Structures are given as structure tokens and as C-alpha cells.
Amino acid sequence: MLPLRKNIAEMTGYVPGFQPQEKGWTKLNTNENPHPPSPKVVAAIAAEMANGGEKLRKYPDAGSRQARAAAAELYGVDPEWVIMANGSDELLNNLIRAFAGEGEEIAYVHPSYSYYATLAEIQGAEIRTFGLTEDFRIADFPERYMGKIFFLASPNAPLGFMFDNDYIEELAGRCAGVLVVDEAYVDFADGSAMALVKKHENIVITRTFSKSYSLAGMRLGLAVARPEVIQALDKIRDHYHLDRLALVAAAAALKDQEHLELNIARIRIVRDYFSNENRLSGDPFTRQFYFCQPTGW
């Protein structure tokens, strides 16, 4: 018998969203973007590959400085408040490793991103879930929640609604540990909790490049939090967690907000059409929408 840790031996592991093998489908189950990324991202990657990939001989910048600086400028914070990551999944994982020891509790809203649970299981942390009330508040949330982390996907996936900032501030006040606001889908919504990071020391914001930036294949994410949290996450991550191509892609994507706006506008148009059609048909799971038409690029 291999000497696996008990929790690893017993856990089932995460099952990622179904990936059909035939070409030509736009899948909606993992929310990949059907549109291409910014041409500036593609050009930055090509430039990094110039001269027969000569630059690939060398390790990337372990501190992701250019990408951090681009994010800091975009969000109006100092670079010490930002960390880049290999997908926001890396941040969710390292937040649990940083804050929740074995047997300590983390919590999240059900339904939302079930990967929080898998990451907690790896760490041997206890998992608690909270449901939602009819008006989209957290059901039975204690006056003082003593768990180490509370993960709040806002906008919620799969339900799509967003928690307002007053409520997020109230939750931050009630959390003895860290409140992680997972803003994976925030670019498609109105508003963000980003401004609350400076007001509440226990709020951490995570973002992904996989959805609005059309870069799921590059594996990029970032977090904004106070420098003490960023320093802790920097200690935990692998030194060279982002490769050269991902780093230049991240900086170029963050700097091309015009393309991001275009990308978001296109998705919003289809989203409105989709919701209207479903409202009219009365069938929210119409198969023709679940795997919708080929995109043709």
C-alpha cells in the first residue's frame, strides 16, 4: 500500500466540465469564450517566440512584474496589492493552503464553484456549505462566522446574480477569517467588489482571464488583496508558476481594455438573446443552446 495521506486516498478528485471531442462546438458548460483573444495578446506571444524561440531558453520573471504592474494600474492599487497566477484556480488553492490548516473550516455557497471543496479536501480542511434564501442572501449565515475562509462567487455561477457591495461588506464584517470574492464573471456584470479591498482587511478579490479575456488556454488569473495576503501567497506559489508566454499575454490583455469591452459587448448581446428565447420557450435547458452552434473561426 502506498503511504498516501488518508484524505487524498479517500477523495474522489474534481471532475472538470464535459469536453466533447468533436470539433466545432461552442461549449457553454465551462464558459469558455467563443471569440478570439485580443490581437495584441497574440502579437505579444509571437514576439516572445521570435528568433526561433530564443527567449525560451531562459526562466521567466519569477515576480511577474510587468503583468502585476499592468493589473495594478488598471485597478488603481500598488503592485504590492496584486499577485498573478496560473489560472484563478491556483489562487483558490493557495488561499486554502495559506489560511486553512488540516481540520480547519472553509465554506462556500451552494450552488457555486464546487472546486473549492476539492481544494479543501486536498488540504484536509473541513467543508461547510451555505444555501441561498429566495432573495439571494446567504441562508443561516452566523452573526460571526469563525471559519478560515468564506468563498463567495459573485456573480454567482451557475445562477448569474451578483451580491451587492453593501451585503459583501456586511459579510466581511461577520467573517472572522478571509472573505474571498471570486469575480470570475464580473466583467460581464455591472459593478465589482474591487473597491472594498482597501476598506476591509479580510477581503480578497480573485479574477480570471479564462472568460472575458478569452484566454482559458493560457491559464491566467490574479488576485487583489492587502500586501500581507499577497506576501503569503507569494511564499506558497511555485517560483516560476507562469511561463514567458503567459506573462506577456497577461500584460497585453490587461492593457487592451478596448478589446475586452468589445468581447464583453458581444457576449452580452447573445446572453440577452439567449435569456429572452428561454423565457419565451419556457424551457431553460433547451438542448440546442446547451451545445450551441459552431463559431466559424
Ligand SMILES: Cc1ncc(COP(=O)(O)O)c(C=O)c1O
Ligand atoms: C466561479 C469560478 N471561479 C474560478 C474559476 C476558475 O477559473 P480559472 O480558469 O482562472 O482557473 C471558474 C472556472 O470555471 C469559475 O467558474
